[in-house]
Each structure stands twice: as structure tokens, then as C-alpha cells.
Amino acid sequence: MNLDFDQIIPSLPFILNGILVTLRFTLLSALFGFTLGTLLSLLKISNIKPLKWFAEFYTSIFRGTPLILQLALVYFATPQLIGYKISPIEAGVFTFSLNSAAYSSETIRAGIMAVDKGQREASMSLGVPYRPMMLDIILPQAFKNILPALVNETIALLKDSALVSTIGVLDLMRRAQVVAGQTFLYFEPLLVVGVIYYVMVMGLTQAANVLERRMRRSD
């Protein structure tokens, strides 16, 4: 076995720039995904049947089909359907947000249900309307309960984000493939990005631990 890292050193800056692409992609998708997931979770616990069904149906669609298929559909079908030439990164963020919303809505719903019902009753007894009650009282406590699960969801997003390389987004994964194509070396660039993914996931896990510990101290 002869490894030749020297040959890919000139390509290293190109690969490292992919970190930003991947991170930005992941964080944007998580942000949109959790926001939409929160709205879906509120539909799921609402008393209005059609809204509830819509949210359940939405979730089942995104959980019941492969992510890579959803991605391909959005990327290739959007221009055909509405004539808008969607960029790979837009298609990626869009699909991942919708997908992540489906998964996180279940988590957030569970988090809301786990907030003591006395909190709702206390808010209602003070005359607090639904929206501020949710935003100021219930959701902050719900998110605190499910923070570890949301971090796991973000980590899953980060790893799955490599799928957008299939539609041409120049993320970490894609950059490794590009370098492989230029140098005819496969193991070295893939190993490099593998290490980078691993470090990012560990970093995220660590940050979540710190955050959790700090929040626990505040109770």
C-alpha cells in the first residue's frame, strides 16, 4: 500500500473551503427545518382535524421515501414543473429543510407534550393568549427538554449533507471527488474529508454537552 498525500497538498485549500459550504448548508437546513418542524408540531397537537391530518401526511411522505429521491425530484423536477432553474444549493437546502421538518416535528411534538400541563393552565389562567403562551412559556421549556435530540438531528443532517454532492453542490464530499478525479488518487482525499466530517461531528457533540451542562446548572 503506498499512500501519496504529497500530491493532494496543493488541493488542500480547495477541500478545506468545502467545510464552510457543508457547515452553512447544514445550519441553514437545520434552522429552516426546525422552524417548519415547530409549526408542524403545533398542527399535530391542534384540535383542528384537517390541519392535523395534513401534518401527519406530510411527515409520512418525507419519512416514507428516500432522501436522495426527494433531492433529485426537487432539483430536476422544479425547472420542468415551474420553469425555475433551481440551483443545486437551493434545491439542497429546500429539500433538507422540508425533510428535517418532518423528522424534527415529531421530536418537538414530544417535547411540547412533555412540558407539564400545569404550565399551560397557569398561562391560560393569567389570560395569556395562545401565541405568547407557546412562544414564551411552552416552547422554551420544550426545546430545553429536546436539545440533545435536536443536536442529534443536526448531526444527521451534517452527515447526510454529503448527498448534495450528487446534484453538484461543491461541498466537502464533492470536493474530495473532484480532487480524486484530478489526481487519480481516491483514498487520500476521501480520508481527508472523512477526518473533517468526524471532527465536525465531535465538535458539535461537544458543544451540545457544554450547552446542556450550562442549562442544567440554571435549574
Add this chain to the structure above:
Amino acid sequence: MIRIEHLVKSFGPLEVLKDISTEVDSGEVVAIIGPSGSGKSTLLRCINLLEVPTAGHIFVGGIDITSPKCDILKVRQNVGMVFQHFNLFPHKTVMGNLTYAPMKVRGLSKADASKIAMDLLNKVGLAEKADQYPSRLSGGQKQRVAIARALAMEPDVMLFDEPTSALDPEMVKEVLDVMKALVRTGITMAIVTHEMGFAREVANRVLFLDGGYLVEDAPPDVFFSAPKSDRAQQFLEKVL
């Protein structure tokens, strides 16, 4: 202040309140007692619409709160409630708990809300805890904060659902003392309680519920010394 007419409340097939009618005058203190499961909490919770009555009418301050046209949020602003398990907001400080609804719901400025809150904290003897989180307080302190939080909305009516039942015995008195002080302010109060001595001392009237029926409605002297119904006699034998 509160008038209840032929109130019925069912949960599915289970009829929990059966044709209850009574009245509470302004400034009156009513103790609601009865065995567990007799419908005391449900009755109380109907008065601020935490439970929606199945039939009948409830008037608070002359307004029919069971009418579909009634603004429930307005009613609730005027009716404070204190729960058995305090239900303080754990992610807000004591001060935050007291100022949240006055600012959000009544639209008070932070300065005005804080002033009312500080005043109330002084009255319940917890001014020095203003910046603490609820988890740092004892049960008795939590309940005093909860009472202050409800009062911060400056309601005309206060509802208490077993406010001392979740407390260690040594903390019961501090909460009852706060409630006694409140009685002297002349606010209308309805109190579900198992503290018979307290009920006898502060209540103008005792409502005795059993199996969803309002079985007795009498002044405390009469109720405690000569209960009319067998059910009330049996109940008092057990608890006194």
C-alpha cells in the same frame, strides 16, 4: 360577583358536576370542601373556563362567561388562580413570573409591572427572592410567589385549588397566613381546601360537594357544628 346557574360538566359519559347553582357575593370568601373526586377542582376550573361547562350559566361580575360571545381571555385576566402544584414558570425568575402576564396581557411597562411585583413580593415576604429562579425556593415560598403572580393581574376574584396540599406540614402556615391577609383586603375568594380549621376561620360560607352534587351550602358555624346531610356528617367525622 359570581353566579352559577344549573351548571353541569361532563367528561364524555362521566357527569362530574350535576346541576350546581350558587352565588358568591363581592368580597365573600367561600370554602369548597368534599371528598376526593367529588368535583371540587372541576367546579373551580369552570369559573375561569379552564374547563368548559357542558350546560348551565356562570356569571362573573355580571358577564355570562358561558356565552359564546364572551372574551375568555378578558374573564381570565379578572380571575386569578392558584394551583396545588404552584405551576410557576421554571425558566423565569420570581420577578419574571410576576411581571410576565401584566406586561404581555395588560400591556404594562416594565417599570410599572416591576413596581406592582415588588409591592406584592413585599406583602408575601419574598422581596429578597425577586431574582431567584423558582427551583431555588421551598414549596411554601413557591406557593406564595404563585399567589403574588396571580395578584399581579389585579383580579377581582381569586380561586385556590388545594393551595397547601402539596406542601410539607411546616410550610402550610406561611401560605395560610398570606391567604388570611388576602381575605382582609376584601377580594372575592373561592378556596378548595382540606384545611378545615382554616375554612372555619376565614370562610363566610362552606360549599360541600359530594359525587358532583352541591350537597350543602351553609355558613361555617352551621356546617361544622350541625351538618344537615349524612354525607357531610360522615365526611366531617373522617377529617376532623
